[in-house]
Amino acid sequence: MTVFGAAALLVSMLQAPGSPQRPVVVASKPFGESYVLAEMFSQLLEARGIRVDRRPGLGATEVAFKALTTGAIDVYPEYTGTGLLAILGEKPIADKDSVFREVSTQFRRRYGVRWLAPLGFQNTYAIAVRRQLADSLHLETLADLARASAKIRAGLTADFTGRADGLPGLEHAYGLHFADVRVLGPAVKYQALAAGQVDVIDGYSTDGLIARYDLIVLDDDRHFFPPYEAAALVGPRIAEQMPQALVALGELSGMIDQARMRALNKRVEVDGAPVATVARDALRDLGLVDSARLSAATSASPSRVGLLAYLNEQRASLARLTLRHIELVALSLIIAIAIAVPLGLALERAGRGAETFIRSVGVLQTLPGIALLAFMIPLFGIGVLPALIALVLYSLYPIIRNTYTGVRDADPAAVAAAHALGMTDGQVLREVRLPLAAPIIMAGVRTAAVIDVGTATLAAFIGAGGLGEPIVAGLALSDTRMILSGAIPAALLAVAVDAGLAIVERSTRPGYR
Amino acid sequence: MQRAALLAERVSKRYGAVVALDDVSLNVSPGALLALVGESGSGKSTLLRCFNRLVDPDAGVVHVDGENLAAADAVALRRRVGYVPQDGGLLPHWRVQRNVELVLRLNDDSRAPERARDALALVGLDPGKFADRWPRELSGGQRQRVAIARALAAEPKLMLLDEPFGALDAITRSELQDAYAALRTRLSITTVLVTHDLHEAFLLATHVAVMRRGRIEQIAPPDELLRAPSTDYVRALLERAHVGALERA
Numbered sequence: 001m002t003v004f005g006a007a008a009l010l011v012s013m014l015q016a017p018g019s020p021q022r023p024v025v026v027a028s029k030p031f032g033e034s035y036v037l038a039e040m041f042s043q044l045l046e047a048r049g050i051r052v053d054r055r056p057g058l059g060a061t062e063v064a065f066k067a068l069t070t071g072a073i074d075v076y077p078e079y080t081g082t083g084l085l086a087i088l089g090e091k092p093i094a095d096k097d098s099v100f101r102e103v104s105t106q107f108r109r110r111y112g113v114r115w116l117a118p119l120g121f122q123n124t125y126a127i128a129v130r131r132q133l134a135d136s137l138h139l140e141t142l143a144d145l146a147r148a149s150a151k152i153r154a155g156l157t158a159d160f161t162g163r164a165d166g167l168p169g170l171e172h173a174y175g176l177h178f179a180d181v182r183v184l185g186p187a188v189k190y191q192a193l194a195a196g197q198v199d200v201i202d203g204y205s206t207d208g209l210i211a212r213y214d215l216i217v218l219d220d221d222r223h224f225f226p227p228y229e230a231a232a233l234v235g236p237r238i239a240e241q242m243p244q245a246l247v248a249l250g251e252l253s254g255m256i257d258q259a260r261m262r263a264l265n266k267r268v269e270v271d272g273a274p275v276a277t278v279a280r281d282a283l284r285d286l287g288l289v290d291s292a293r294l295s296a297a298t299s300a301s302p303s304r305v306g307l308l309a310y311l312n313e314q315r316a317s318l319a320r321l322t323l324r325h326i327e328l329v330a331l332s333l334i335i336a337i338a339i340a341v342p343l344g345l346a347l348e349r350a351g352r353g354a355e356t357f358i359r360s361v362g363v364l365q366t367l368p369g370i371a372l373l374a375f376m377i378p379l380f381g382i383g384v385l386p387a388l389i390a391l392v393l394y395s396l397y398p399i400i401r402n403t404y405t406g407v408r409d410a411d412p413a414a415v416a417a418a419h420a421l422g423m424t425d426g427q428v429l430r431e432v433r434l435p436l437a438a439p440i441i442m443a444g445v446r447t448a449a450v451i452d453v454g455t456a457t458l459a460a461f462i463g464a465g466g467l468g469e470p471i472v473a474g475l476a477l478s479d480t481r482m483i484l485s486g487a488i489p490a491a492l493l494a495v496a497v498d499a500g501l502a503i504v505e506r507s508t509r510p511g512y513r
Numbered sequence: 514m515q516r517a518a519l520l521a522e523r524v525s526k527r528y529g530a531v532v533a534l535d536d537v538s539l540n541v542s543p544g545a546l547l548a549l550v551g552e553s554g555s556g557k558s559t560l561l562r563c564f565n566r567l568v569d570p571d572a573g574v575v576h577v578d579g580e581n582l583a584a585a586d587a588v589a590l591r592r593r594v595g596y597v598p599q600d601g602g603l604l605p606h607w608r609v610q611r612n613v614e615l616v617l618r619l620n621d622d623s624r625a626p627e628r629a630r631d632a633l634a635l636v637g638l639d640p641g642k643f644a645d646r647w648p649r650e651l652s653g654g655q656r657q658r659v660a661i662a663r664a665l666a667a668e669p670k671l672m673l674l675d676e677p678f679g680a681l682d683a684i685t686r687s688e689l690q691d692a693y694a695a696l697r698t699r700l701s702i703t704t705v706l707v708t709h710d711l712h713e714a715f716l717l718a719t720h721v722a723v724m725r726r727g728r729i730e731q732i733a734p735p736d737e738l739l740r741a742p743s744t745d746y747v748r749a750l751l752e753r754a755h756v757g758a759l760e761r762a
Contacts, residue, residue: 417604
């Protein structure tokens with residue numbers, strides 16, 4: 001790819017985000033209910049003639065909220081309790097109306113962000129156990145759980161173990177101490193509980209999976225968990241410039257009660273119905289849209305077809321995602337090579353301090369991808385740019401390291417002879433050391449490329465698209481098929497990229513080895 | 514007396530606390546072959562490298578062809594001086610032809626391809642057969658021949674040979690020694706040869722300098738060295754190597 005081609009691609013991928021006709025950007029966090037609500041927002045806005053850009057599955061509260069305040073997205077579903085505790089960092093309040101008043105006032109003042117009137121249901125933490133365990137230990141309330149807690153193994157999300165309204169507060173309020181606490185990802189906690197690997201998990205009260213796995217939600221008899229009312233959280237641009245969008249989203253206020261939300265979640269998480277279908281049916285049932293006016297994005301068939309049939313069904317969107325994935329990897333690799341090769345050469349020249357410098361670049365490699373992406377958001381917003389920067393940072397180390405080592409260790413006898421016969425330092429570098437180091441540099445590029453293909457799946461968490469999109473969505477909706485529809489092409493891509501670069505690498509060593 | 518092709522006056526060089534050259538003086542007439550012999554660390558390679566400025570002395574002056582090297586451009590100098598290291602130092606990513614053209618191309622010689630082929634022929638390698646080979650496809654002896662051809666291709670007046678035959682088997686070594694002796698006589702190239710092999714020194718050299726701890730113990734033509742070793746060290750060295758016995762036999 002030429003430099004111009006790369007630049008043009010970059011520009012097209014970044015698309016001016018501030019243009020006046022920009023559609024309303026609707027986002028969600030990476031779990032099923034958030035997907036469903038965001039899709040309902042989107043379809044409702046579209047039904048009212050407002051263009052929508054969907055960015056589902058953003059990292060988590062941190063990522064989605066930063067994106068909202070920086071204007072990268074315009075609206076996403078959030079919970080008042082989360083706003084109060086996780087974003088504002090205030091103490092829990094027991095009364096739900098007081099919580100809503102507090103977050104409304106504070107968010108408007110501090111961030112220029114508006115809470116629309118709540119949707120009508122709460123989704124608080126639900127501490128769940130297997131029915132069998134509940135029966136045998138006579139567990140009905142959290143106080144019962146505290147009594148038996150010395151024998152209980154907990155599997156909790158990292159989020160829950162860390163926050164004041166999570167485990168620490170719960171331990172204090174109920175005086176419970178689990179025999180063991182394991183930190184589990186949201187995607188696996190239900191399976192771990194069902195398989196008996198843990199005894200208790202933190203779920204959400206509207207989770208469809210609670211019904212699927214026949215779990216008992218223990219009663220919060222001391223009212224420890226604060227209210228978590230769901231509502232649309234709306235960014236400054238809509239709040240100030242798009243009253244018609246505000247009105248449209250407001251139509252959902254008070255319309256969704258807990259039973260309805262749980263049923264919607266169950267259809268998505270348990271029955272495997274497409275989010276678009278579930279959202280469309282819900283809007284129709286609520287009488288908010290006329291079903292004839294909706295263009296269904298996917299077939300309404302809720303049955304889970306086989307993986308191959310699914311891949312075939314999704315081939316158009318998978319092709320688009322694969323292309324985006326390749327764009328991300330190729331661009332970040334080109335940029336990384338342009339930075340890392342000259343840097344490796346300069347370090348080899350400098351000699352002193354080179355090892356220390358390269359080692360400190362290596363520290364970047366140890367940062368978890370999602371953490372690095374989260375750091376990017378305040379600086380670069382969400383979307384392609386921060387994803388590219390993160391991928392470039394991940395690619396630097398193997399290329400710098402191999403350039404440095406390859407050039408430094410290039411056949412010392414050949415280098416010495418080239419000097420002794422009258423080559424200048426520049427000629428020795430260009431004509432001897434670089435060509436001799438080329439296979440090693442290319443090996444570094446290959447390593448970086450394969451790392452990139454894997455890491456680029458995380459780009460979905462900040463709305464940059466790529467094959468991570470179905471993976472993130474599949475994890476959120478506990479849809480293995482969907483996860484594989486992203487993971488298999490990503491794995492194949494990694495193999496293909498490695499094989500392709502192996503051919504390039506071979507061409508850098510013409511016959512002499 | 515004819516002007517010296519090479520001249521070193523009171524040359525010293527140290528690396529940190531290690532004295533590599535300690536007040537060394539010598540001169541070499543045009544067309545002569547000076548062999549530098551001595552143990553490892555005696556300073557012989559360091560001295561050789563002073564003549565193409567791979568080493569710059571801390572003190573003293575070095576002249577090549579009447580030019581004081583302190584003022585010379587190192588890169589230009591090296592393109593005029595042939596150099597053959599022990600392992601040949603062929604560039605592994607270039608074919609034989611390109612290797613031999615190295616110095617010619619650095620000098621922008623428009624006849625580089627022909628002259629490289631001539632140089633290959635000169636060292637006894639058929640250009641038709643060898644020009645397109647990669648260095649790894651050559652035997653050790655062939656590689657050293659290519660290295661010599663590369664050094665000779667630009668027709669230097671001075672050749673610096675740093676143990677060029679040290680890694681070869683006895684038969685190949687002997688062939689290359691003969692080949693070089695013939696070439697030197699024919700082209701009358703002044704040569705400095707570093708070797709740890711006294712037999713080689715006596716076979717090829719017009720003058721032998723025995724070095725020890727950065728100093729020259731004795732410098733003399735081979736027969737004079739044999740007849741009148743000036744120090745106990747030189748005598749012991751000659752006896753240990755049985756050079757005298759061999760020459761008399």
